Amino acid sequence: MINGKGEPVRVQFPTTTRRQVLEVANNFRSEVTNFRSSRGFLTPSQQMYKWLIAPLEAELQAQGIDNLVFLMDTGLRSIPLAALHDGQGFIVERYSVGLMPSLNLTPPTYNPLEGSQVLAMGATTFGDSGLSPLPAVSLEVNTVSELWQGSEFLNDRFTLNNLIQQRQARPFRMIHLATHAVFSPGDRANSYIQLWDQKLSLDQLSQLNWGNPPVDLLVLSACQTALGDRDAELGFASLAINAGVRSALASLWEVNDAATLGLMTKFYQQLQVTTTKAEALRQAQLAMLRGEVRLEGGNLVTVNGTIPLTDELRSLGDRSLRHPYFWSAFTMVGNPW
Numbered sequence: 001m002i003n004g005k006g007e008p009v010r011v012q013f014p015t016t017t018r019r020q021v022l023e024v025a026n027n028f029r030s031e032v033t034n035f036r037s038s039r040g041f042l043t044p045s046q047q048m049y050k051w052l053i054a055p056l057e058a059e060l061q062a063q064g065i066d067n068l069v070f071l072m073d074t075g076l077r078s079i080p081l082a083a084l085h086d087g088q089g090f091i092v093e094r095y096s097v098g099l100m101p102s103l104n105l106t107p108p109t110y111n112p113l114e115g116s117q118v119l120a121m122g123a124t125t126f127g128d129s130g131l132s133p134l135p136a137v138s139l140e141v142n143t144v145s146e147l148w149q150g151s152e153f154l155n156d157r158f159t160l161n162n163l164i165q166q167r168q169a170r171p172f173r174m175i176h177l178a179t180h181a182v183f184s185p186g187d188r189a190n191s192y193i194q195l196w197d198q199k200l201s202l203d204q205l206s207q208l209n210w211g212n213p214p215v216d217l218l219v220l221s222a223c224q225t226a227l228g229d230r231d232a233e234l235g236f237a238s239l240a241i242n243a244g245v246r247s248a249l250a251s252l253w254e255v256n257d258a259a260t261l262g263l264m265t266k267f268y269q270q271l272q273v274t275t276t277k278a279e280a281l282r283q284a285q286l287a288m289l290r291g292e293v294r295l296e297g298g299n300l301v302t303v304n305g306t307i308p309l310t311d312e313l314r315s316l317g318d319r320s321l322r323h324p325y326f327w328s329a330f331t332m333v334g335n336p337w
Helices: 018-032 042-052 054-062 137-147 160-169 202-208 230-237 239-243 257-271 277-289
Strands: 067-070 096-099 118-122 151-154 174-183 192-194 199-201 217-225 247-251 294-296 299-302 305-308 330-334
Touching (some): 042 054, 067 277, 118 160, 137 151, 174 257, 202 239, 239 247, 247 277, 257 299, 277 330
Parallel strands (some): 096 330, 217 247
Antiparallel strands (some): 247 330, 299 305
């Protein structure tokens, strides 16, 4: 364990094999994505907690640490860190958590987002790509751009040329893309962000020049990945570095569209009042866990008010979003501050 002060803390973990750890990790991922099972994820989640957190618990408390950033090995980069459970509650109830691909390649500076504007783009349908529609995207893009006084572009205006032109015209520090981002096995070019007119592969991200001036936050709000696959994990973990941004918020699996709308709404609300991006994400996840963000009476209900849903989303009926399937997939990659 490394903190901002002092020497690294080294802890001897209980004797176990890599195979045992990966088996539990795979079981954890499988169980947490089954929202029809209310407790199946608890056993593997608690075991992962015992391995990853419990040996450091006393030191974390002694130092008053409340933000944890993990540099994971292969096979562990795609576990939902926020859903680790100590037997009494989820880790996100005490810590904000995130993933860092490299300590040396991640800028440690803190840049407040106050006064920033967001470039919000997305698509509701994807032609013959085989990707599922995202009916909540129009509402999501509009909500995000209103919360941060940004610019919004939907469907046929969500193109590579427009993405480049808008960023050149105005140095947006926040970019929100409500679309599918697929992290696939094999060559990095197989992983991509789906635009309206084409696929933007991860190895093309560096060409967008988002590092000059820096984009502080890139949000991909409807992602999917080959969970547990080494190459897909590497693509996910290196997302922020490939894009040239300080932080990226993305999802480990394709989460329910309405749940994504709920989390993103709360996340952007919290960004206005919290000091770090990781803490804003934690507060959004807690709001869903506590039932403060839910679908009820044809509305998305939050503590800050209600948002009327589209007819398609209203047909889902009332729905609780407490299960970690709905909120723990979202992971802050890169600089958590």
